[in-house]
Amino acid sequence: MDYTLDKIIKYRREFHKYPETGWKEIRTSARIAEILSQLGYENIKVGTEAVDINTIVEPVRLSEDERKKEIKRAISQGGNKDWIRKANGYPGVVAEIDTGNIGPTVAFRFDIDALVDTEPYESGHKPFDEEYISINPNSVHACGHDGHIAIGLGLAKEILKHKKSLRGKIKLLFQPAEETFSGAESMVTKGHLDDVDYFFSMHIGLSYENKPLPSKSIACGCCDFLSDRQLDVYFQGKAAHPCGASQEGKNTLLAACTAALNIHSIAPHEEGLFRVNVGEIHAGVCANTIPANALIRVEYRGENSNITNYGKNRVLTIIEAAAKMYELTYKIVDYGEVPTAKSDKEMIDIVKKSAKKVSWFENIYDYGNVGGTDDATVMMKKVQDHGGKAVYIGLGADVTEPLHNPKFDFDENVLIAATNLFVNILKDISSCKNL
Known part of the structure; x- marks a missing residue:
C-alpha cells in the first residue's frame, strides 16, 4: 500500500x-x-x-x-x-x-x-x-x-x-x-x-x-x-410561588419525573429485545418557583415493528397520563425512526x-x-x-x-x-x- x-x-x-x-x-x-x-x-x-x-x-x-x-x-x-x-x-x-x-x-x-x-x-x-x-x-x-x-x-x-x-x-x-x-x-x-x-x-x-x-x-x-425512535417532550404548565399560591401552579417538573419513572417501568416484550431510555430532563428556573416548563428526551428501540409499536404506544400513553395528572399541555417533537x-x-x-x-x-x-x-x-x-x-x-x-x-x-x-x-x-x- x-x-x-x-x-x-x-x-x-x-x-x-x-x-x-x-x-x-x-x-x-x-x-x-x-x-x-x-x-x-x-x-x-x-x-x-x-x-x-x-x-x-x-x-x-x-x-x-x-x-x-x-x-x-x-x-x-x-x-x-x-x-x-x-x-x-x-x-x-x-x-x-x-x-x-x-x-x-x-x-x-x-x-x-x-x-x-x-x-x-x-x-x-x-x-x-x-x-x-x-x-x-x-x-x-x-x-x-x-x-x-x-x-x-x-x-x-x-x-x-x-x-x-x-x-x-x-x-x-x-x-x-x-x-x-x-x-x-x-x-x-x-x-x-x-x-x-x-x-x-x-x-x-x-x-x-x-x-x-x-x-x-x-x-x-x-x-x-434495533429500530430506534427519539422524542423530545415539552410539558407546559404554570409558574407560581410554592408558598404564596401553590394551588395556582402547574408543576411540569413533577410531570417530567412521573413520566420518566413510568417509562423506565415499561415491561419487556415476548417477541424480542426492547429498550427504552429517558436520557435528559430539563425543568425549573429556581428553588422558589413552581416550574412552568419541562423537557424530557426519550428513545425507544425494538427488534421488530411489533415491538417498536408496543414501545411507542406505551411511551405516548405515559406522557399523556403524566400531563393529565398535573393539568398540563404538552408537545412532542419526533426525530423520526431508524429501521432495522x-x-x-x-x-x-x-x-x-x-x-x-x-x-x-x-x-x-x-x-x-x-x-x-x-x-x-x-x-x-x-x-x-x-x-x-x-x-x-x-x-x-x-x-x-x-x-x-x-x-x-x-x-x-x-x-x-x-x-x-x-x-x-x-x-x-x-x-x-x-x-
Missing part, C-alpha cells in the same frame, strides 16, 4: 482533535474534501450537494446565526474556506469515481460525527498524553468515527492506485449526523444510493456472541439492529473471502452483534429495496472503554487492516464475472 499506517493514524488523530457533533461537521467535511482533491478526485460533492438539508429535524437544525458561528469556528481551526463556501456551510461529502470499466456501482459509507460529551484531560488517556485530545468543548470522538474517516481516506488513495484493474463506479459517502439519526436519510433522499448495487458499511468496536470483538478479529456481517436491517448473506461471503487475505485478521466470524442502532440501515434498506445488496461489518479492536464513554480509544492497527479489507473487496468484486 502507498499509505502507511502512520499516515492513516495521522488522519485519525487530526479528526479526533477537532470533533464536531451532528450537522456541525463543517471543518471535518472541508478537510475530507480537501484531502480527496489533493489525492486527485474530481467528482466531489459537499454540503448541500451531498445532503438534503430538508431532512434535518428541528431539534438539531442550526439557526443561521448558529451556523455562521460554527463556520467561523471551523475556519479558525484550519477548515478550507473554499470547500466550506462550496458546501454552503453544511457538512457531508460524496466522492465518486468511474473506473471506465463496465461493472457494478459500489458504495462505502463512513460516518463522521462526534458525540456530545467532554473528553478527560488526564494522564493515562492516550489522546491527552500524545496531544491529540479534543479541543472542542462538549464534543468528543467516543464512537470511533474518527477512525472510520481515516479508513475512508486510506481507501480513497488505494482506489486511485488500482483504478485500472477495478470495474464499475465507486462512491465514498462521508455521512454527517449518524448520532442524531438524520444524516443517512439526507444522503438517501439526495439520490446517492439510487444506483448502488453493493453497499458496505462498518464500525469499530462491535461484538461477537455479545462479547467485545478484540483486535485481529472481524465479524463479516451484522443482522441484529439485515446484512445479505452474499455480501457476508464476499467480506469473508476478502478478510482471509488480510493477515491481521486471525479470527473471522460470519456474524457479529450491534445490539443497538445505526442509521446506516436507512441506506441498507434503500439499496436492498431496489434489488441491491448490503452489509454492515464489525471491525475488532481492543478498546480502553466501551463505545460512547469519553475515555474510549482503540487499537489503531485496525485502520490499515480495514483499508486493506476494502481494497480486497473491490478487487474481488471486479474479478468476479457473476457480479
Whole structure:
C-alpha cells in the first residue's frame, strides 16, 4: 500500500482533535474534501450537494446565526474556506469515481460525527498524553468515527492506485449526523444510493456472541439492529410561588419525573429485545418557583415493528397520563425512526473471502452483534429495496472503554487492516464475472 499506517493514524488523530457533533461537521467535511482533491478526485460533492438539508429535524437544525458561528469556528481551526463556501456551510461529502470499466456501482459509507460529551484531560488517556485530545468543548470522538474517516481516506488513495484493474463506479459517502439519526436519510433522499448495487458499511468496536470483538478479529456481517425512535417532550404548565399560591401552579417538573419513572417501568416484550431510555430532563428556573416548563428526551428501540409499536404506544400513553395528572399541555417533537436491517448473506461471503487475505485478521466470524442502532440501515434498506445488496461489518479492536464513554480509544492497527479489507473487496468484486 502507498499509505502507511502512520499516515492513516495521522488522519485519525487530526479528526479526533477537532470533533464536531451532528450537522456541525463543517471543518471535518472541508478537510475530507480537501484531502480527496489533493489525492486527485474530481467528482466531489459537499454540503448541500451531498445532503438534503430538508431532512434535518428541528431539534438539531442550526439557526443561521448558529451556523455562521460554527463556520467561523471551523475556519479558525484550519477548515478550507473554499470547500466550506462550496458546501454552503453544511457538512457531508460524496466522492465518486468511474473506473471506465463496465461493472457494478459500489458504495462505502463512513460516518463522521462526534458525540456530545467532554473528553478527560488526564494522564493515562492516550489522546491527552500524545496531544491529540479534543479541543472542542462538549464534543468528543467516543464512537470511533474518527477512525472510520481515516479508513475512508486510506481507501480513497488505494482506489486511485488500482483504478485500472477495478470495474464499475465507486462512491465514498462521508455521512454527517449518524448520532442524531438524520444524516443517512439526507444522503438517501439526495439520490446517492439510487444506483448502488453493493453497499458496505462498518464500525469499530462491535461484538461477537455479545462479547467485545478484540483486535485481529472481524465479524463479516451484522443482522441484529434495533429500530430506534427519539422524542423530545415539552410539558407546559404554570409558574407560581410554592408558598404564596401553590394551588395556582402547574408543576411540569413533577410531570417530567412521573413520566420518566413510568417509562423506565415499561415491561419487556415476548417477541424480542426492547429498550427504552429517558436520557435528559430539563425543568425549573429556581428553588422558589413552581416550574412552568419541562423537557424530557426519550428513545425507544425494538427488534421488530411489533415491538417498536408496543414501545411507542406505551411511551405516548405515559406522557399523556403524566400531563393529565398535573393539568398540563404538552408537545412532542419526533426525530423520526431508524429501521432495522439485515446484512445479505452474499455480501457476508464476499467480506469473508476478502478478510482471509488480510493477515491481521486471525479470527473471522460470519456474524457479529450491534445490539443497538445505526442509521446506516436507512441506506441498507434503500439499496436492498431496489434489488441491491448490503452489509454492515464489525471491525475488532481492543478498546480502553466501551463505545460512547469519553475515555474510549482503540487499537489503531485496525485502520490499515480495514483499508486493506476494502481494497480486497473491490478487487474481488471486479474479478468476479457473476457480479
